Amino acid sequence: MNPKLISIVCAAIAVSIGSVGPALAEGRSVAAAMDAIARQPEAAGTISRTLFVGLAMIETMAIYCLVVALLLLYANPYAA
Amino acid sequence: MQASPLTSALLFRVGPVGITRPVVTTWFIMIALTVGSWWITRNLKMRPDARQAALEILVEGIAGQIRDVIRQDPRPFLPLLGTLFIFAVAANLSGVLPGVEAPTSRIETPAALALIVFLAVHYFGVRARGLKGYLASFAEPKLVMLPLNVLSEITRTFSLMVRLFGNVMSGEFVIALVVALAGLFLPIPLMALEILVGLVQAYIFTVLATVFIGAAVAKSPADRGGLA
Numbered sequence: 001m002n003p004k005l006i007s008i009v010c011a012a013i014a015v016s017i018g019s020v021g022p023a024l025a026e027g028r029s030v031a032a033a034m035d036a037i038a039r040q041p042e043a044a045g046t047i048s049r050t051l052f053v054g055l056a057m058i059e060t061m062a063i064y065c066l067v068v069a070l071l072l073l074y075a076n077p078y079a080a
Numbered sequence: 081m082q083a084s085p086l087t088s089a090l091l092f093r094v095g096p097v098g099i100t101r102p103v104v105t106t107w108f109i110m111i112a113l114t115v116g117s118w119w120i121t122r123n124l125k126m127r128p129d130a131r132q133a134a135l136e137i138l139v140e141g142i143a144g145q146i147r148d149v150i151r152q153d154p155r156p157f158l159p160l161l162g163t164l165f166i167f168a169v170a171a172n173l174s175g176v177l178p179g180v181e182a183p184t185s186r187i188e189t190p191a192a193l194a195l196i197v198f199l200a201v202h203y204f205g206v207r208a209r210g211l212k213g214y215l216a217s218f219a220e221p222k223l224v225m226l227p228l229n230v231l232s233e234i235t236r237t238f239s240l241m242v243r244l245f246g247n248v249m250s251g252e253f254v255i256a257l258v259v260a261l262a263g264l265f266l267p268i269p270l271m272a273l274e275i276l277v278g279l280v281q282a283y284i285f286t287v288l289a290t291v292f293i294g295a296a297v298a299k300s301p302a303d304r305g306g307l308a
Binding site: 045046049052053056059060063064066067070071073074075 | 084085086087145148149239242243245246247250280281283284287288291
């Protein structure tokens with residue numbers, strides 16, 4: 001197999017598997033935040049700000065996978 | 081298919097320095113923001129008109145958010161963080177204009193912004209607690225944590241850069257793909273989503289910068305935990 005084909009397949013695998021974990025984690029954190037806002041609507045401002053920051057942290061994992069995939073596709077030293 | 085999103089083509093050269101397209105876009109954003117700020121802040125009055133009221137809502141909103149996160153007087157941090165937010169919003173949303181590419185969708189602009197945040201954290205930390213006190217805070221809660229604390233300074237700056245770059249770039253990439261595949265009207269919902277993503281990412285970038293600075297200037301170790 002040529003290295004270009006392998007890196008394309010690996011980029012697809014990296015993004016698809018790497019987005020599963022953050023998706024589950026974001027779902028859980030949004031559900032927990034909804035729960036907290038339903039219990040305590042007056043704290044909605046603080047909760048949603050913390051939620052946004054937490055979501056950004058979680059999403060970074062998926063973005064890392066995306067960057068790895070881009071490196072494989074565009075900046076791969078073995079498949080130049 | 082567009083070229084690699086990790087590099088950008090040179091437009092022209094000024095001496096040894098190559099000038100790329102995102103840099104020129106950034107210059108135009110800087111001019112627009114400077115002229116806009118000058119125009120909106122001239123002859124401020126005690127009884128504000130609509131223009132000044134909108135400005136006050138924006139500034140008060142940013143100051144309130146900073147106060148909520150840092151739990152201190154936001155005024156020393158307002159110029160830096162407010163400018164970061166307004167610039168990030170303008171840079172992210174400039175991609176919506178036809179023919180313009182958001183400068184944050186190339187890696188160098190987010191890298192520069194993250195570097196500014198990295199330096200500002202240390203500047204505010206040293207200013208608030210003195211050089212010795214600030215350096216000592218890296219050895220908290222135990223000396224064993226020193227390498228981890230130093231490492232986290234670097235990785236969080238890196239992730240700040242990659243987050244902004246990845247989100248904006250992937251949005252533009254998807255729009256470019258849909259335009260190439262499906263043509264005229266189908267990308268419009270995606271572009272609307274891209275406006276939302278641009279605003280949210282600018283907000284997140286600023287809030288994270290605020291959290292990092294807040295952790296560096298916090299008086300007690302208890303204030304320093306939380307989101308950092």
